[in-house]
Amino acid sequence: MTVGSTPAILGGAPAVTLDQTAANRWPVLDADDEAAVLEVMRHGDLSNHPVTRRLEDDFRRRLGCRHALAHANGTLGLLAAFHALDLQPGDEVLVPSATFWASVVPMVWVGLVPVFCEIEGERFALDPADVERRITPRTKAIVIVHLWGLPAKVDALLGIARRHGLKVIEDASHALGATSGGVACGRFGDISVFSLQTSKLAAAGEGGVLLTDDDAYMERATCLGDIVRIYELATPANRFAATSFGIKTRMAPLSAAVGRTQLAKLDRHNTRRAANIEALGTRLQALGFDTFPSPPDTTRVYFEHLVKYDPSRFDDLPIDALIAALRAEGCEASGPRYPLVHEQPFFTEGHWRKVARLAPGDHADWRPPQLPATAAVQRNMLRLPTFPWAEPALIDQYAQAFEKIQAHARAIPRPAHA
Ligand SMILES: Cc1ncc(COP(=O)(O)O)c(C=O)c1O
Structure with missing residues (x-):
């Protein structure tokens, strides 16, 4: 079980070891x-x-x-x-x-x-x-x-x-x-x-x-x-x-x-992105993330993959520190574009x-x-790959990275200004 292991930012082994180049490449031209x-x-x-x-x-x-x-x-x-x-x-x-x-x-x-x-x-x-x-x-x-x-x-x-x-x-x-x-x-x-x-x-x-x-x-x-x-x-x-x-x-x-x-090829591509993102989404929801699945009566697509982070579920770890910890794990993660x-x-x-x-x-x-409401919506948004071609093993490694960080959130370094 990886969750107990040390986060990479604290000197542990990174959770994501699979090559992501092909999994996250877009577009793929045949x-x-x-x-x-x-x-x-x-x-x-x-x-x-x-x-x-x-x-x-x-x-x-x-x-x-x-x-x-x-x-x-x-x-x-x-x-x-x-x-x-x-x-x-x-x-x-x-x-x-x-x-x-x-x-x-x-x-x-x-x-x-x-x-x-x-x-x-x-x-x-x-x-x-x-x-x-x-x-x-x-x-x-x-x-x-x-x-x-x-x-x-x-x-x-x-x-x-x-x-x-x-x-x-x-x-x-x-x-x-x-x-x-x-x-x-x-x-x-x-x-x-x-x-x-x-x-x-x-x-x-x-x-x-x-x-x-x-x-x-x-x-x-x-x-x-x-x-x-x-x-x-x-x-x-x-x-x-x-x-x-x-x-x-x-x-x-x-x-x-x-x-x-x-x-x-659009529908096939969209289906694959959605399956990967929603598989990770199930694991992230358990950690307190809002993953924005399709609202009732809609079918969404994933042009980009944004999730909303709740710092209170991570010992008030600021999002910048979460992103740094995720990157140390080998995850591609950033704020909204x-x-x-x-x-x-x-x-x-x-x-x-x-x-x-x-x-x-x-x-x-x-x-x-x-526009304070707009600024609030943007706050604590985390951008992740859309995984157009990822296999379940990569999704699992991403989920493990998050789970490991949450389990050790108290020990993750905070930026000086936080
Ligand atoms: C929401 C939105 N509208 C319009 C455009 C403009 O399209 P283009 O880059 O093809 O000029 C883009 C992206 O590039 C977009 O994201």
Whole structure:
């Protein structure tokens, strides 16, 4: 029994001895990914190979949407989404701060004003009560993010959007394969966007897909920068073909080829991650961790693996000391990856105003808000590997590392400032 043995940080043998390189490697590219790329290379049209449209068809079919438009990355997909809504400069958009910045910052380029809201601690997503409090006559849209693959409280958030006439942009970048109420994440927005960047669940290298059922949104997104598709529009908007709206958004077919093969393997990959993470989760729950399994009526996916640490179960060991002890055991462990967006200099130093080019005086009193609930949710969050290819023996070694540290928590060194 390893639990009685000395933690590595106190001079014992590390619990994790298995090689993790293959177990935690992502993405894993097989012969079929290579064949798909080769096909595009041999064809030779590296800009317009039809594989990009096939990727759009795959998304359209999978999500049951009317339109899908591939983008060079998810950030551009979100820019196209904000552009497509055709709102007025100075209009306000409700957003979380606990997200990757691309959920928020592109809106500034079309003059929209982010209103940062608190997240709740069950799903890490927008807190419906706080969202409702921040609505003003200028609020026109809301960005729902399913952070780390955990579906947001969509029923409550969509109810607020309906009551207040808000447009919904769904940033489903982390949630490909997740469902809420039997509906796929990516189906809740007036416009939804997935990123296919390398770390994502269907990794294309760089890529993004915008989805919508609305013809007008699709037309405006296309006009922003898909310079071939504008020609093909069967509406007067095809008059913009020779200029677009000034951006170029098209996805590279070499990336689309990989995105397609990875999408075909998505459910198998998601199932394997979930099985590994949930096996470790059962052991971690016994040590007092909140492991955020799928809430009722949802199926979550694990874009990332975050658990909430309760120091009171570890003799008040600060999380930094826990992370150091875990690393000494050979575990990959860290804090959450994204700093809060509203605390970044782009907002705190006011640079966003120059980019937004608001009329003088408009939103002159805008300040980044205090978000104490969001900060509290982020506190004591621990990031672990997603174990895409791990075998049970590695999961067991991770669990043993935690169990050993808890058993000896009183003796683990605390940082000087703690
Ligand atoms: C929540 C979220 N939204 C949007 C993006 C932007 O996607 P991309 O990197 O493809 O531009 C990312 C990640 O990269 C993300 O994590």
